[in-house]
Structures are given as structure tokens and as C-alpha cells.
Amino acid sequence: MTGIDATVRAVEAVLFASPEPMAIDSIRAHVGVGKGGDIRAALEQLEADYRGRGIILVRRGDRWHFQTAPDLAHLLRRDREEARRLSRAAIETLAIIAYQEPVSRAEIEAIRGVAISKGTLDVLMEAGWVRPAGRREVPGRPLIYATTPAFLQHFGLTSRRDLPGLEDLRAAGLLDPVDLALERMGDGDMPDTPAESATDDGD
Numbered sequence: 055m056t057g058i059d060a061t062v063r064a065v066e067a068v069l070f071a072s073p074e075p076m077a078i079d080s081i082r083a084h085v086g087v088g089k090g091g092d093i094r095a096a097l098e099q100l101e102a103d104y105r106g107r108g109i110i111l112v113r114r115g116d117r118w119h120f121q122t123a124p125d126l127a128h129l130l131r132r133d134r135e136e137a138r139r140l141s142r143a144a145i146e147t148l149a150i151i152a153y154q155e156p157v158s159r160a161e162i163e164a165i166r167g168v169a170i171s172k173g174t175l176d177v178l179m180e181a182g183w184v185r186p187a188g189r190r191e192v193p194g195r196p197l198i199y200a201t202t203p204a205f206l207q208h209f210g211l212t213s214r215r216d217l218p219g220l221e222d223l224r225a226a227g228l229l230d231p232v233d234l235a236l237e238r239m240g241d242g243d244m245p246d247t248p249a250e251s252a253t254d255d256g257d
Contacts, residue, residue, distance in 0.1 A: 061085065065096040075117035143174050148183060152205070152217060156187040156198040175199065183208065 064085045069076060078093050085093065097118055101111045110123050140148070147170060150162050163169050178184035187200035201214070211217065 061092050062096045062099050065093060066100055069100075069111070069118060069120055072119065075114050075119035077117050081118070140177070141174070143168075143170070144177050147174050148178055148201075148205075151178075151184055151199050152201050152214065155200040155214075156190075158190050158196040158198045160196060162199075 065081055068081055068084045078097070081097075082093050097111070097113075101113075104111045104120070108123055108126055109120050111118060111120055143166075146166055147162055150165050151157055154161070154165070159170060159175070175184065179186075181204075183202055183205035184199050185202050187198050189195040190198050205211075206213065
């Protein structure tokens with residue numbers, strides 16, 4: 055592979071991964087090419103390579119980025135709801151389901167120590183990350199919940215075995231109210247009664 059080929063590939067990778075248009079100096083800082091001319095030549099090569107394709111390389115002022123070809127933009131226009139930011143209650147509930155599935159509402163509430171509002175599970179199911187997974191064969195036959203393939207895909211997981219450990223979550227400052235409870239539940243002994251002393255107001 056020639057030097058220019060390697061530079062073209064590197065510049066392409068950097069621009070593809072960047073969420074925003076990049077100036078030549080910024081690209082050079084990532085690619086590590088000493089001569090600005092090499093970066094500029096790579097950009098011109100990429101611009102020619104992508105011309106007429108569904109994705110094109112464009113220059114905006116002194117910055118470059120990939121975008122959908124203007125004549126195809128209509129294909130990507132669709133009505134969509136603005137993504138809802140998950141509340142703390144929803145994040146904790148999702149984590150409990152992911153680590154302990156399948157779990158019932160009562161089991162989730164027992165771990166969190168507060169009752170779950172109906173909206174918490176609704177939000178997770180609307181996002182496509184949680185699904186009903188049948189009923190627990192105990193008195194009352196409560197509905198149980200599990201994660202979906204969309205959950206794995208969204209978070210870049212091959213399987214639930216790829217979930218981070220509780221120590222990793224604690225180090226990141228996540229799940230402080232429930233991580234110790236999750237550790238205690240790690241052997242699968244889940245309580246069957248919900249907490250009744252508090253109400254979830256995190257939605």
C-alpha cells in the first residue's frame with residue numbers, strides 16, 4: 055500500500071467517526087501526517103471517490119465532513135418523536151431487568167426500594183429495550199420482563215454476558231442506590247413483594 059493510500063484510508067476513518075466537520079489541522083492531529091499537503095490530497099481523493107454516491111464528502115468553509123447526497127435526503131425524512139432522556143428511575147429499572155431478567159414489577163420494586171410508576175416500564179417498552187416475557191408461575195402469576203435484541207444492539211453488546219460488572223458501574227458513578235442490592239440478588243434469590251413505603255417520582 056502506498057503512502058497516499060494509507061493517508062486516504064486514515065483520513066476517511068477519522069472523518070467517518072467524527073460527529074462534526076473537521077478542519078485540516080484537526081485531521082492531521084489524528085492522522086499524524088506531517089505535511090498538510092498530504093491531508094489535502096487525501097481529501098481531494100476522497101471527494102472524487104465519493105462523488106455520485108449516496109454519501110459524499112463536502113467542504114463547509116475550511117471544514118470537511120461526510121453527508122447524505124442532497125438528491126437522496128428525502129429518503130431519510132420521516133416523522134419521529136424526539137428521543138426521551140431516560141430518568142434515573144428508568145435507568146435503574148433497565149439495569150435491574152438487564153442483570154436479573156426475567157423479573158417482575160414486584161421484584162424490581164423490592165430491589166429499588168420504591169414503587170415503580172407505570173410510565174417507567176412504558177418508556178422502556180416504547181424504546182424497544184424491554185418486553186413482557188411471560189408470567190411467573192407463582193400466586194397471582196405476575197408479568198415478568200426481559201430485555202430485547204434492540205437493547206443489545208443499542209448498547210453495542212453481543213449478549214448479556216457483555217454487560218459491565220457492578221464494580222465498573224460503581225466506578226462510573228452509576229446505580230449507587232441499587233448496586234449493592236443487585237450484588238445481594240446475584241444468586242437469583244429475588245423477593246416477591248414490592249416495597250410499599252415509597253413511591254417512584256423519577257419519571
